[in-house]
Amino acid sequence: MSRHAYAAHERLVAPVRARPQLWRLLAGLGVMAAVVLAMNALVLIAIETAVPPGRRAAMLAGHSPQGMIILLASFGFVTLGVAVAVRLFQQRGLASVIGPAGPALRQFWRVARVLAGLALLLALLPPYDMGTPLLANLAPGLWLMLLPLSLGVVLIQVSAEEILFRGYVQQSLAARFRSPVIWMGLPAALFAMGHYLPAEAGANAGLIAVWSGAFGLLVSDITARAGTLGPAIAMHFFNNVVALLVVALPGQLDGLALFLLPYDMADTGPLRDWLLVDFALMLVAWLAARVALRR
Structure with missing residues (x-):
């Protein structure tokens, strides 16, 4: 990859170059974690005060609309x-982490429209279910009523995940190291580790982590090409709207979905087929985002 392709990335990295020491990145991650833990503890206290014990587990796992809204909104603490x-x-x-507001918004809408x-x-394509018809979850009327709020919390x-991984971590590493292998690869690896869930995904945990790492590399690439977080947020938004609001896996984070897949995250058969389809769609979305940025 030529450095010219990533020339726009410099406007995100330049504000960090005066203070590129790795201890600053690590100390900042520690502070961020402390803020998140403290704020989430306050939310948990509020839930324990206001929600009956029998409903708390489902709410905290995102099985209900209220639980999912609280869970997704809590990423604002990140x-x-x-x-x-x-x-x-x-x-x-924080504005310097996202990039100039005007270009960021324009790039977000270009990619989001595409x-x-x-x-x-x-x-509009002919229906396909790969032998696994979808299950109804939320009533369509309720789903539509919640949709504006659902889109907002997604x-x-x-945005929080992109600000952390493709923003703070990627920019801090790029200010210290010249090689994209490091400043793209390490955030993607951290992103993959965050999605490694052996307790929930069983034998699929490694495959899901690899999928997440590949997604992390693609959005790192689009961020470096764009010079703002706008396109990465749009790509991530597109992916999570589908995965959380349209068709979700049952068992967790399914409280706002219109449909459910008829198997869970640990199913080693159909889920792997769907991951292959999802991987192909991820590549198409990345190529579409690149085309949108050239317009």
């Missing part, structure tokens, strides 16, 4: 933690 970290250790604001068109095209969640 954004808050990053804002504190970059201010303390890199003497910059991906929405791709989703519409897929929806946007909070994906």
